[in-house]
Amino acid sequence: MNGIWAILVAAGRGERLAADRPKAFVAFNGKPLLAESLSRLDRSDLVTNLVVVAPPGWEEPAILCAEDESASKVVACVTGGDTRVDSVRAGVAEVPSGAAVIMVHDAARPLVTDEVIARVLGAIDGDVDGAVPGLAIPDTIKRAPTGIVEQTVSRDSLFAVQTPQAFRAEIFRRALAEVSDAATDCAGIAEAVGARVRVVAGEPRLAKITTAADLALVEELARQ
Ligand code: CTP
Ligand code: MG
Numbered sequence: 001m002n003g004i005w006a007i008l009v010a011a012g013r014g015e016r017l018a019a020d021r022p023k024a025f026v027a028f029n030g031k032p033l034l035a036e037s038l039s040r041l042d043r044s045d046l047v048t049n050l051v052v053v054a055p056p057g058w059e060e061p062a063i064l065c066a067e068d069e070s071a072s073k074v075v076a077c078v079t080g081g082d083t084r085v086d087s088v089r090a091g092v093a094e095v096p097s098g099a100a101v102i103m104v105h106d107a108a109r110p111l112v113t114d115e116v117i118a119r120v121l122g123a124i125d126g127d128v129d130g131a132v133p134g135l136a137i138p139d140t141i142k143r144a145p146t147g148i149v150e151q152t153v154s155r156d157s158l159f160a161v162q163t164p165q166a167f168r169a170e171i172f173r174r175a176l177a178e179v180s181d182a183a184t185d186c187a188g189i190a191e192a193v194g195a196r197v198r199v200v201a202g203e204p205r206l207a208k209i210t211t212a213a214d215l216a217l218v219e220e221l222a223r224q
Contacts, residue, residue: 003099004121006047006073006164007091010034010062010107011055011080016210022055023209024062024107029219033209034065036110036222042071046117047103052077053091083181085189092176095169102173103166104186111205111222112164119200120166129195130167132187133202134159159199161185162206171195 014023024034034052041047050073054062059077066074076094080087088104095102101124105112116133123131137160141153165186167175172186175193183189187197209215 003096003169004046004048004101004103004166005095005099005169006041006050007053007088007095007102007104008034008037008041008050008107009053009080009084009087009091009104011053011087011090012084012108013055017212017215019212022058024055025058026215028110028209028215029222031068032061032065033110034062034107035069037105037107037112038066038071038074039069040110040112040114041105041117042066042069042073044114044117046114046121047073048099049095050074051091051094053080053087054078055080085176085179085181085183088186088189089176092173099169101166102169103164105164106208108208108210109163109206110209110218111203111207113203113205116162116200116203116206117164120164123198123200124166124168127196128198129171130165130187130190130197131200132165132185132197133162133206134199135162135202135204136160160202161187161199162202162208167195167197 010024017023019026025032062077078090120131142149143151175189179189179192
């Protein structure tokens with residue numbers, strides 16, 4: 001597949017991490033968190049080009065980070081928006097019309113691997129428009145809208161989804177133009193216009209850093 005454009009969304013404020021800077025720039029094993037996913041995506045033979053979406057005022061540090069990592073595939077560093085969907089839109093605006101696939105990844109998941117990228121991209125074939133990594137849910141799930149359990153939900157067909165998430169560029173652009181800003185992941189955006197999205201095997205190491213405890217945990221995973 002030609003023209004795989006990766007969008008690295010790093011424009012969140014990191015409110016739950018509550019550091020003195022946006023989450024993508026907190027120290028992760030001695031470097032800005034952004035550096036880890038940026039260098040991994042840049043080194044992947046499967047990725048053609050890379051767009052980084054930075055928080056307002058942090059575009060320059062993001063560019064310096066790409067230079068420090070010798071990330072030669074970064075073609076643009078743009079300013080993100082108030083919501084994740086806005087930030088994805090800002091990144092996608094930099095992708096040329098000839099691109100085949102758009103793959104969106106959270107800077108908050110630093111330990112992205114070539115294997116998961118290959119699984120996600122490999123699943124886009126035939127009538128499948130997009131793919132996301134997912135993990136089975138180990139806990140029992142209850143539905144309790146008022147706090148009182150109404151139902152125990154079967155876990156059999158449930159997945160906790162991660163990034164990178166990839167889609168045929170054409171359908172993803174159309175979805176972005178139509179969807180509301182409330183979608184919490186890119187598959188939700190694509191599903192809204194009827195895209196067929198496949199779940200492939202995710203990885204526990206792709207855990208998202210949300211809190212300070214997650215940061216310590218994923219730093220430890222990176223050292224293993
Ligand atoms: N993101 C973004 N633009 C936003 C919001 C989120 O680019 N307006 C990115 C984040 O930088 C992160 C990913 O989307 O890489 C997942 O978001 P999340 O983990 O929620 O990060 P934050 O929004 O930064 O954290 P918080 O919700 O705690 O403020
Ligand atoms: Mg957020």
